[in-house]
Amino acid sequence: MPSGFLIKPCLILKEDTEMVTTQALANIFDHFDRTALIPYAVGFDRIFDQLNDHYALHQRNTGFPPYNIRKDGDYNFVIELALAGLSQDDLEVEVAEGTLTVRSVEPKHEEDDGGYSELLHRGISYRKFSRSWTLADDVVVDAAKMKDGMLSIHLERVVPEEKKPRKITIK
Numbered sequence: 001m002p003s004g005f006l007i008k009p010c011l012i013l014k015e016d017t018e019m020v021t022t023q024a025l026a027n028i029f030d031h032f033d034r035t036a037l038i039p040y041a042v043g044f045d046r047i048f049d050q051l052n053d054h055y056a057l058h059q060r061n062t063g064f065p066p067y068n069i070r071k072d073g074d075y076n077f078v079i080e081l082a083l084a085g086l087s088q089d090d091l092e093v094e095v096a097e098g099t100l101t102v103r104s105v106e107p108k109h110e111e112d113d114g115g116y117s118e119l120l121h122r123g124i125s126y127r128k129f130s131r132s133w134t135l136a137d138d139v140v141v142d143a144a145k146m147k148d149g150m151l152s153i154h155l156e157r158v159v160p161e162e163k164k165p166r167k168i169t170i171k
Contacts, residue, residue, distance in 0.1 A: 064129050077155040079133065084149040085124065091151065093144045100141060102151065103130040138163070 068080045081102060083091070094101045104127070135141075135155070142154040 064127065065131065067131065075157040079153040079155065081151040082149065083151050088146040093153065095141050098135050098137065099132050100135055100153065101130060101132045104128050
């Protein structure tokens with residue numbers, strides 16, 4: 001095995017099926033020879049850079065909030081985040097430069113009718129978080145909906161005409 005590779009634990013699912021954790025892939029792009037693909041793949045250098053950036057972005061991930069990614073049909077995806085106790089006013093959803101980010105916003109302290117309130121005991125803690133996903137170039141965010149403590153973000157893969165299969169006429 002080449003020097004510089006890290007061997008990390010992986011999870012064995014069946015006798016012949018193996019699930020590799022993201023930690024097991026930690027240094028794969030540091031030692032990957034991109035020039036080996038040049039004769040076969042044109043324009044893919046940017047994809048390798050995005051994968052490397054994606055790994056660096058998610059190294060510091062805490063696992064909160066828990067989420068699911070569901071695929072609905074060929075072109076639609078839904079990201080579901082479990083955010084019990086939060087409302088849509090406590091959240092910010094942003095798409096910038098191909099990255100979808102959901103983050104908590106500092107809650108506003110409401111006062112009662114008398115203009116004065118004092119918190120005597122804090123049993124429900126506020127947890128600040130930020131969770132990001134890297135989106136493909138052809139994926140757009142359609143909507144975000146909050147219902148019963150679940151934030152659902154609907155995504156759609158939009159295939160441009162120039163990427164759809166077509167016949168080339170030979171002249």
